[in-house]
Amino acid sequence: MAMAEFAIGVDLGGTNLRIAAVDDSGRLLEKITTGTQVALGRDHVIVEMCDAILRLAAKFQTTSHLTGIGIGVPGIIDMATGMLRESPNLPGWNDYPVRDEIERRLNARVILENDANSAAMGEKWLGAARDATDMCMLTLGTGVGGGIVLNDRIWHGMTGMAGELGHITVDPHGPPCPCGNVGCVERFASATGIMRMAREAIQSGDAQQLQHTASSDPEFSAKMVYNLAVQGDRPAQEIFRRVGEALGIVLADLVNALNLPMYVIGGGVASAWDAFAPAMFTELRRRSMVYAATAPEPPSGAQSQGAASQVEPGSRMRTIITRALLGSDAGLYGAARLPMLPEEVAARNAPAERLRA
Amino acid sequence: MAMAEFAIGVDLGGTNLRIAAVDDSGRLLEKITTGTQVALGRDHVIVEMCDAILRLAAKFQTTSHLTGIGIGVPGIIDMATGMLRESPNLPGWNDYPVRDEIERRLNARVILENDANSAAMGEKWLGAARDATDMCMLTLGTGVGGGIVLNDRIWHGMTGMAGELGHITVDPHGPPCPCGNVGCVERFASATGIMRMAREAIQSGDAQQLQHTASSDPEFSAKMVYNLAVQGDRPAQEIFRRVGEALGIVLADLVNALNLPMYVIGGGVASAWDAFAPAMFTELRRRSMVYAATAPEPPSGAQSQGAASQVEPGSRMRTIITRALLGSDAGLYGAARLPMLPEEVAARNAPAERLRA
Numbered sequence: 044m045a046m047a048e049f050a051i052g053v054d055l056g057g058t059n060l061r062i063a064a065v066d067d068s069g070r071l072l073e074k075i076t077t078g079t080q081v082a083l084g085r086d087h088v089i090v091e092m093c094d095a096i097l098r099l100a101a102k103f104q105t106t107s108h109l110t111g112i113g114i115g116v117p118g119i120i121d122m123a124t125g126m127l128r129e130s131p132n133l134p135g136w137n138d139y140p141v142r143d144e145i146e147r148r149l150n151a152r153v154i155l156e157n158d159a160n161s162a163a164m165g166e167k168w169l170g171a172a173r174d175a176t177d178m179c180m181l182t183l184g185t186g187v188g189g190g191i192v193l194n195d196r197i198w199h200g201m202t203g204m205a206g207e208l209g210h211i212t213v214d215p216h217g218p219p220c221p222c223g224n225v226g227c228v229e230r231f232a233s234a235t236g237i238m239r240m241a242r243e244a245i246q247s248g249d250a251q252q253l254q255h256t257a258s259s260d261p262e263f264s265a266k267m268v269y270n271l272a273v274q275g276d277r278p279a280q281e282i283f284r285r286v287g288e289a290l291g292i293v294l295a296d297l298v299n300a301l302n303l304p305m306y307v308i309g310g311g312v313a314s315a316w317d318a319f320a321p322a323m324f325t326e327l328r329r330r331s332m333v334y335a336a337t338a339p340e341p342p343s344g345a346q347s348q349g350a351a352s353q354v355e356p357g358s359r360m361r362t363i364i365t366r367a368l369l370g371s372d373a374g375l376y377g378a379a380r381l382p383m384l385p386e387e388v389a390a391r392n393a394p395a396e397r398l399r400a
Numbered sequence: 401m402a403m404a405e406f407a408i409g410v411d412l413g414g415t416n417l418r419i420a421a422v423d424d425s426g427r428l429l430e431k432i433t434t435g436t437q438v439a440l441g442r443d444h445v446i447v448e449m450c451d452a453i454l455r456l457a458a459k460f461q462t463t464s465h466l467t468g469i470g471i472g473v474p475g476i477i478d479m480a481t482g483m484l485r486e487s488p489n490l491p492g493w494n495d496y497p498v499r500d501e502i503e504r505r506l507n508a509r510v511i512l513e514n515d516a517n518s519a520a521m522g523e524k525w526l527g528a529a530r531d532a533t534d535m536c537m538l539t540l541g542t543g544v545g546g547g548i549v550l551n552d553r554i555w556h557g558m559t560g561m562a563g564e565l566g567h568i569t570v571d572p573h574g575p576p577c578p579c580g581n582v583g584c585v586e587r588f589a590s591a592t593g594i595m596r597m598a599r600e601a602i603q604s605g606d607a608q609q610l611q612h613t614a615s616s617d618p619e620f621s622a623k624m625v626y627n628l629a630v631q632g633d634r635p636a637q638e639i640f641r642r643v644g645e646a647l648g649i650v651l652a653d654l655v656n657a658l659n660l661p662m663y664v665i666g667g668g669v670a671s672a673w674d675a676f677a678p679a680m681f682t683e684l685r686r687r688s689m690v691y692a693a694t695a696p697e698p699p700s701g702a703q704s705q706g707a708a709s710q711v712e713p714g715s716r717m718r719t720i721i722t723r724a725l726l727g728s729d730a731g732l733y734g735a736a737r738l739p740m741l742p743e744e745v746a747a748r749n750a751p752a753e754r755l756r757a
Contacts, residue, residue: 119693128693177558191657193550200659201534202717204690207656212649212687214572224652224687292569295581296653299564300548302557330569330581333561336476336485360559 047107051096052379053114054158054371057081057132057185060092063372064099065379067110069169072103074375085135093148100151111152111382114145115161115374117188122203122391125155131221132185154381154391158374159188160197160206162309162367165377167192170368171307178305179297180367181208181290183312187229191301196386209233213292231289232319234312237265240282250278269315280318287319291326298331298362309367316366327364337362404464408453409736410471411515411728414438414489414542417449420729421456422736424467426526429460431732442492450505457508468509468739471502472518472731474545479560479748482512488578489542511738511748515731516545517554517563519666519724522734524549527725528664535662536654537724538565538647540669544586548658553743566590570649588646589676591669594622597639607635626672637675644676648683655688655719666724673723684721694719 048067053060060079064072075095079088092114100109118130125142127133142155156164163172163180172178176195182188189208191198198205209229210222217226218239230236244250245257252271257263271279294306308316327334339361367373381387405424410417417436421429432452437444449471457466475487482499484490499512513521520529520537529535533552539545546565548555555562566586567579574583575596587593601607602614609628614620628636651663665673684691696718724730738744 119690129689189657193555198550198658200690201661201719202659202690202694204693205657205659207659207688207690210656210687210689211653213569215570215645215649222689223692224689288572292572296568297657299567300546300562300654300657301555302559302562302564304558330567331564332486332567332579332581333476333557333559333564335580336561337559362558 048110048383049103049107050110050379050382051099051112052161052375052377053092053096053112054161054374054378055079055088055092055114055116055133056158057117060088060095061375062092062095062099063375063379064103065376066107067383069376073099075099081133085133085139089141089144089148093145096149100149109151111154111388112145112149113154113156113161113378113381114142115156115158115378116141117158119204119207120155120157122155122199125153125391128204152382152388154378154387156197156378156381157188157190157203157206158182159208160190160199161375161377161381162188162369162373163190163192163206163307163377164197164380165369165373165375166307166309166367167195167377168380169376170373171365172305175303175305177301177303178307179208179301179303180307180309180373181232181293182367182373183232183234183308183310185234187227187233188310191303196384196390199390208293208297211293211296213289228289228293232286232293232312234265236289237268237282237286237312238263240285241265241268241279244278244282250276252276253278265312265315269318272315272318283315283318284322286312286315287322287324288326290319291323292330294323294327294364295330295334298327298334302333302337303362304360305363305365307365307367309369309373311371313366324364334362339363405467405740406460406464407467407736407739408456408469409518409732409734410449410453410469411518411731411735412436412445412449412471412473412490413515414474417445417452418732419449419452419456420732420736421460422733423464424740426733430456432456438490442490442496446498446501446505450502453506457506466508468511468745469502469506470511470513470518470735470738471499472513472515472735473498474515476561476564477512477514479512479556482510482748485561509739509745511735511744513554513735513738514545514547514560514563515539516565517547517556518732518734518738519545519726519730520547520549520563520664520734521554521737522726522730522732523664523666523724524552524734525737526733527730528722529662532660532662534658534660535664536565536658536660537664537666537730538589538650539724539730540589540591540665540667542591544584544590545667553741553747556747565650565654568650568653570646585646585650589643589650589669591622593646594625594639594643594669595620597642598622598625598636601635601639607633609633610635622669622672626675629672629675640672640675641679643669643672644679644681645683647676648680649687651680651684651721652687652691655684655691659690659694659719661718662720662722664722664724666726666730668728670723681721691719696720 187209544566571583
């Protein structure tokens with residue numbers, strides 16, 4: 044009889060390190076969450092991560108076979124070498140053979156993947172895009188990440204850098220972005236973008252409630268801006284309208300270019316869906332005739348924001364824009380999924396020139 | 401001995417109807433060019449087209465086997481039904497079974513394809529993207545068309561509407577587009593966009609040369625604006641700077657999203673490459689860190705616009721932005737290519753839901 048299979052997924056964030064053992068049916072066997080002690084340096088984090096992986100592996104290897112380990116990291120990965128090329132949240136990790144070092148310590152197959160690509164794969168495996176062969180996910184967190192899945196596989200592009208959707212331009216004269224561009228969607232549709240717009244609104248002098256909240260609470264956050272919007276505060280509502288507008292523009296670009304059946308919005312900021320979705324759907328419909336031709340029929344009497352979630356069963360050829368379902372676990376599940384997929388493993392063992400084939 | 405194979409490609413434009421017999425090595429056997437008498441109605445055009453196809457077929461069928469007929473049309477095609485969904489340049493063709501009607505008249509396999517997708521396939525087969533498995537083409541004509549080729553096949557998306565790159569937003573508050581959006585790249589980087597900007601410059605009163613040319617020549621055209629730019633006229637140069645800026649934004653979006661190895665710029669407006677390319681490369685490099693990380697090394701002392709065309713041999717992992725090579729024949733060759741590709745034929749015979757697989 045074949046032994047059961049499991050894999051270990053790692054979500055290595057700038058703040059949290061989460062490690063999970065997941066079986067090949069998607070069942071969570073065990074999850075470990077710790078803070079990422081980035082300040083203690085790369086080697087410390089790697090030792091801590093490998094220790095936790097080895098503990099989980101030892102526990103389940105008595106009854107199951109370990110397929111491999113998938114690690115989602117915030118940054119651009121060179122798939123051929125298994126190194127990080129750009130990773131602002133993991134200082135000191137660039138140009139270091141992360142994958143090879145971890146493989147050496149664990150003596151197991153390790154797959155390194157961008158965290159937003161991992162999240163897309165997680166939602167495709169077990170979440171909102173479960174039935175989609177082709178999908179795209181936007182992860183709205185501190186920044187905006189993106190992942191594109193085509194023909195059931197992560198679309199990596201020529202050098203593994205595809206899916207940098209957070210840096211699509213939505214306003215050519217907009218605010219500067221650390222990436223070097225101005226007006227990236229990330230400047231609007233991330234927690235950082237919301238805080239930037241909140242500060243601007245406060246400085247304008249027309250946002251008393253925001254100003255009051257900001258000055259009375261030292262932990263003023265995007266969540267508080269959202270709470271004010273829900274309570275009816277106009278300046279806070281205007282901020283989320285701009286979040287929706289930016290998302291609508293980038294979704295329209297993606298629908299026009301790729302005509303995928305499903306676009307999933309995840310990450311912490313996606314919790315503010317009801318505040319930004321109306322503007323998002325308005326912009327999307329206006330800016331993409333492809334969307335207008337394929338949008339789900341709104342249920343009679345429903346408002347536009349209801350269109351995405353209320354699709355009649357059996358409707359196949361509609362463009363669905365919907366919320367992620369796995370919350371902060373999407374990247375963890377997606378990372379665990381990767382070593383289970385022979386084509387994803389093969390892509391990473393091939394010479395870089397052939398990754399695209 | 402196997403009989404030689406040939407196919408017939410058709411480029412059905414709003415102005416010209418061109419029909420070519422092409423063998424499977426890409427050799428042009430014969431080409432017929434006539435005006436498209438759109439005003440005489442759909443049925444007239446179809447009869448004329450079918451007559452020409454039959455003449456070519458009869459001529460070469462004595463020595464070769466006719467694989468099929470590919471027809472590139474300006475508009476959005478429903479691949480499952482072989483009907484046009486949107487086609488402003490072919491009034492009266494919507495919701496008419498174009499493919500089935502032509503197949504019935506010719507008693508041969510007919511493949512209907514969007515003209516920009518056909519052009520992308522032509523450049524991939526015999527033109528600038530000959531060695532690329534993955535590529536994207538922007539066709540700058542009266543409007544801006546787009547085609548994306550992934551894993552050697554046209555990326556059609558869910559309903560065959562992918563590649564509508566001309567309607568990607570480059571300025572969220574820009575001029576209105578007939579598609580319903582505002583600030584589409586087509587409003588800037590097409591002949592229509594150039595004429596619009598020229599009229600604006602003339603109305604501003606600061607463009608004497610443009611005004612003089614426009615009032616003295618009843619056939620004032622985008623080509624004349626280009627000629628003025630080449631002669632050093634600043635308002636005309638500024639128009640092409642804006643063409644380049646818009647193209648740079650949309651290319652940055654596409655490089656960030658897809659990280660393809662090659663982007664080809666074709667269509668009549670591409671002849672103005674030297675006038676718009678410097679601004680295009682400047683914007684692209686600034687707006688896409690993926691491009692900045694993968695741009696070809698400029699030859700020492702060369703200016704930025706030289707970067708695309710001067711790639712050292714053997715360099716594989718660079719993002720190439722380059723001019724199309726086949727001129728106005730790209731779509732004709734691409735249309736002829738389609739019936740030669742078993743996967744493209746199969747995609748069109750499969751149920752619509754499975755086109756994506």
